[in-house]
Amino acid sequence: MIRYALACEKGHAFESWFQSSAAYDKQVKRGLVTCPVCNSAKVEKAIMAPQLSGTKKRGEAAPPQQVSSSAPATPPPEAPAPVAMVSPQERELRKKLKELREHLIKNADYVGKKFPEEARKMHYGEIEHRSIYGEASPDQAKELNEEGIEFHPLPVLPDERN
Numbered sequence: 555m556i557r558y559a560l561a562c563e564k565g566h567a568f569e570s571w572f573q574s575s576a577a578y579d580k581q582v583k584r585g586l587v588t589c590p591v592c593n594s595a596k597v598e599k600a601i602m603a604p605q606l607s608g609t610k611k612r613g614e615a616a617p618p619q620q621v622s623s624s625a626p627a628t629p630p631p632e633a634p635a636p637v638a639m640v641s642p643q644e645r646e647l648r649k650k651l652k653e654l655r656e657h658l659i660k661n662a663d664y665v666g667k668k669f670p671e672e673a674r675k676m677h678y679g680e681i682e683h684r685s686i687y688g689e690a691s692p693d694q695a696k697e698l699n700e701e702g703i704e705f706h707p708l709p710v711l712p713d714e715r716n
């Protein structure tokens with residue numbers, strides 16, 4: 555079984571298990587993989603997604619937890635920058651990533667370095683929810699992640715960095 559971090563065309567991030575990467579391809583192609591939020595079947599693998607720590611709210615005391623030695627290891631939140639090797643087979647995926655990114659940029663407000671602040675305000679209901687994108691340092695991303703704030707990085711295509 556493989557767990558993939560996925561995102562729909564509207565940018566909702568979620569995770570799903572698949573038998574294999576071939577099974578993933580087949581199910582996505584047939585529209586069997588849908589977003590749990592908006593039910594869209596247009597889903598793509600997210601290049602990297604921070605682990606979401608549930609719906610814990612600020613000021614809410616965490617319940618005491620038994621720590622088990624067999625708890626699954628979580629990947630480090632400071633993941634390295636996304637990279638990709640582009641083979642011919644991946645051209646289609648790459649094209650879709652580009653579309654996803656363009657879609658996000660077109661439909662979201664650019665908030666620049668205020669991203670962590672704006673994301674937090676939305677998360678805690680201080681301002682209305684909307685799609686935003688901007689910049690967050692690895693530390694800021696880690697903090698947001700620890701507060702259970704859902705966000706994910708814009709896909710970056712290697713050849714656009716030149």
Ligand SMILES: [Zn+2]
Pocket residue numbers: 562563564565566589590591592593594
């Ligand atoms: Zn969705």
